[in-house]
Amino acid sequence: MKIGVLTSGGDAPGMNAAVRAVVRMALDKGIKTYAIYEGYQGMVDGGDRIRPIGWNDVGGILHQGGTVIGSARCARFRERDGRLQAALHLVQNGIDGLIIIGGDGSLTGAHILQKEWTGLLAELVEKGEIEQAVADQYQALKIVGMVGSIDNDMYGTDMTIGADTALHRIVDAVDAIASTAASHQRSFVVEVMGRRCGYLALMGALATGADWVLIPEAPPNLDDWESKMCEVLAEGRHVGRRDSIVIVAEGAQDRYGNPITSQYVKEVLEERLGEDTRVTVLGHVQRGGSPSAFDRNVSTLMGADAVEAMLSDAPKMEPIVIGIQGNEISRTPLSHCLEKTWGVAEAIKRRDYERAMDLRGRSFSDAFHIVRTMVRALPHEPEPGQRRLRLAVMNAGGPAPGMNTAVRAAVRLGVDKGHTMLGVYNGFRGLIDGDISELDWMKVGGWAPRGGALLGTNRDIPEGRDFYAIARNLEKHQVQGLLMIGGFAGYQSVLELYARRDTFPAFDIPIICLPASINNNLPGADLSVGADTALNSIAQAVDKIKQSAVASQRTFVVEVMGHYCGYLSLMGAMATGAERAYMHEEGVTLKDLVEDVRQLKKGFRRGKRVGLMIRNEMANEIYSTSFMSALFEEEGGDLFDVRQAILGHMQQGGDPSPFDRILATRLAARCVDFLEAQIGSDNPESACIGQVQGEILLTSLEDVPRQLDKAHSRPKTQWWLDLRTVAGVLAQPAPKKKGSKR
Ligand code: ADP
Numbered sequence: 125m126k127i128g129v130l131t132s133g134g135d136a137p138g139m140n141a142a143v144r145a146v147v148r149m150a151l152d153k154g155i156k157t158y159a160i161y162e163g164y165q166g167m168v169d170g171g172d173r174i175r176p177i178g179w180n181d182v183g184g185i186l187h188q189g190g191t192v193i194g195s196a197r198c199a200r201f202r203e204r205d206g207r208l209q210a211a212l213h214l215v216q217n218g219i220d221g222l223i224i225i226g227g228d229g230s231l232t233g234a235h236i237l238q239k240e241w242t243g244l245l246a247e248l249v250e251k252g253e254i255e256q257a258v259a260d261q262y263q264a265l266k267i268v269g270m271v272g273s274i275d276n277d278m279y280g281t282d283m284t285i286g287a288d289t290a291l292h293r294i295v296d297a298v299d300a301i302a303s304t305a306a307s308h309q310r311s312f313v314v315e316v317m318g319r320r321c322g323y324l325a326l327m328g329a330l331a332t333g334a335d336w337v338l339i340p341e342a343p344p345n346l347d348d349w350e351s352k353m354c355e356v357l358a359e360g361r362h363v364g365r366r367d368s369i370v371i372v373a374e375g376a377q378d379r380y381g382n383p384i385t386s387q388y389v390k391e392v393l394e395e396r397l398g399e400d401t402r403v404t405v406l407g408h409v410q411r412g413g414s415p416s417a418f419d420r421n422v423s424t425l426m427g428a429d430a431v432e433a434m435l436s437d438a439p440k441m442e443p444i445v446i447g448i449q450g451n452e453i454s455r456t457p458l459s460h461c462l463e464k465t466w467g468v469a470e471a472i473k474r475r476d477y478e479r480a481m482d483l484r485g486r487s488f489s490d491a492f493h494i495v496r497t498m499v500r501a502l503p504h505e506p507e508p509g510q511r512r513l514r515l516a517v518m519n520a521g522g523p524a525p526g527m528n529t530a531v532r533a534a535v536r537l538g539v540d541k542g543h544t545m546l547g548v549y550n551g552f553r554g555l556i557d558g559d560i561s562e563l564d565w566m567k568v569g570g571w572a573p574r575g576g577a578l579l580g581t582n583r584d585i586p587e588g589r590d591f592y593a594i595a596r597n598l599e600k601h602q603v604q605g606l607l608m609i610g611g612f613a614g615y616q617s618v619l620e621l622y623a624r625r626d627t628f629p630a631f632d633i634p635i636i637c638l639p640a641s642i643n644n645n646l647p648g649a650d651l652s653v654g655a656d657t658a659l660n661s662i663a664q665a666v667d668k669i670k671q672s673a674v675a676s677q678r679t680f681v682v683e684v685m686g687h688y689c690g691y692l693s694l695m696g697a698m699a700t701g702a703e704r705a706y707m708h709e710e711g712v713t714l715k716d717l718v719e720d721v722r723q724l725k726k727g728f729r730r731g732k733r734v735g736l737m738i739r740n741e742m743a744n745e746i747y748s749t750s751f752m753s754a755l756f757e758e759e760g761g762d763l764f765d766v767r768q769a770i771l772g773h774m775q776q777g778g779d780p781s782p783f784d785r786i787l788a789t790r791l792a793a794r795c796v797d798f799l800e801a802q803i804g805s806d807n808p809e810s811a812c813i814g815q816v817q818g819e820i821l822l823t824s825l826e827d828v829p830r831q832l833d834k835a836h837s838r839p840k841t842q843w844w845l846d847l848r849t850v851a852g853v854l855a856q857p858a859p860k861k862k863g864s865k866r
Pocket of ligand 1: 132133134196197198199203226227228229230231234236
């Protein structure tokens, strides 16, 4: 089999990672790959725009934005005549499988090519361009698509390649604008991309705590929406908010389908509020730059699966789209994905906004409702008869970026429902010492983008007399429900309280744990808040470390955090193209190290310039980072030298990534709902919350102890361990050994 890979339409960060994965996975499977340069234009032009591509051609591109094989918009491919030329060039090169990375336009083109394929071959025979026998041989063109689009505007995948990186660009820009806006008490209108899809605007607003957002799928439902917007922004000023930020999607419109431009919003704000207002159109900045860790990894996994899908032995395989749903790579028929995607565009055009939101899916509309509440300057007046509860919020465990975002969301959503929200300072120590005070709406203003833990956090676990003190303080403050946002030590502390609820009636209140730890080692959650930020910090640091070695042949042993959990080490290795990830789950043996030295030497002999090994801090007590470095140095001889880099606490710091902010907010919203539902119910429960397979689920605290490997503070089963195979295949071109773990 021979496959062609191309990137088409608007470029998107992460496309390179997908191409790299396709090329390397195909080599592993014995498939020859051709790069088709400049998208469909290259297919129509043929010649040297279709060339074999190998292992080394895709080295060192993982961290690069854009696409190294070029992309283009090709008018000729829209015509049958152009597609006829393209078909000829594919057949001439012996290509019988196509992997296309592009937006819905590009995938529509692929869909049409597939439908016409038999006819195109017949025409080529008729015109004498190819023999009938050749046409017979190439009857089954296999097509696999991946969605490369920063807009996240296609059905069939939770995330498109590039959307997460674009959100990084937006969030960085809005955070920066917010600080200057606050200094001058200015208003800013920020326009983000998304002609038909409000994903970037909506998630950008959610992640930055913007004050108003306008998206195509959900136009303001009032005729005079301008007054409502101005009223809310003015109220915000009145209560002391120093900045006002409105995020507008390129394709925003009112409910009659008239465009709402950023310029118009600016004029409204200036005229009605008399505010100095500036417009920032983010433009192509959103498309550019190095891909985020998520985009690198998800594109890598999709690319690898695209090759696996090619190997399906169905003689006439239906074209499919590789996507990600939850944490799993998915395959969906292309025609179905296109139909649903066109459906949203149609619904918006018909002004059937309910349908448009419906088609976007549950998490999109959840996010919309959360943003609608959070942008309020002040909480709703409580409804008559509304229950007014006293809920405590705290952090515990090591600091994780996103903790503040979660606290802010819980406080605002709780206050908006009429509850009193109490902040517990300094983790369980604060609960013991009675360091508890009320958090109101404005107190958490500006907390969404801030790293660290403003409430304070530590790893103290209560013991002995501490429980009396905690019970007394819970009673004194009449706490009816507790939200603990934190890491493993926080979970352990909560379990201690839960186990003593018969002895201490004060503990017999609903308690919920929200996973926040860079280690991603918490039960009932595929991903904890903070892990994505840490992964991005690791990727950025390792990119720089790798760059430092341009002139020498060098291997780096990079130590990352994670406690006993290898998540950061494996995903960090995948995001940076490391040869090897060491983790405690697998252990490290002398035999492994001998084999790794052999591989490194082989690589450097063949011309490799940089080696990269990522090691979890607890991978092996004896074979420490310095031991490994010394071993590699000694064995590397004249071939390469070795440096070690222990990344340390930079991994716990930094402002939370967009993903962590979004996850923190969504989980916090559900936690408040959970506490409300449990308080006063006949059989109140306590639980931990988490995203599992893309769904937010609850696990009863009753079941948690069974799921834990307590000695190593991690869950007994960890979903991401399955990803080791792909990471291993793509890292080095070694023939697989029998019985190898990789
Ligand atoms: P994107 O893939 O990012 O949505 P475009 O819509 O510009 O970007 O599509 C990229 C290319 O895909 C187009 O330049 C064209 O070559 C091809 N294409 C798009 N739509 C069609 C179509 N309906 N028929 C054939 N080719 C198409």
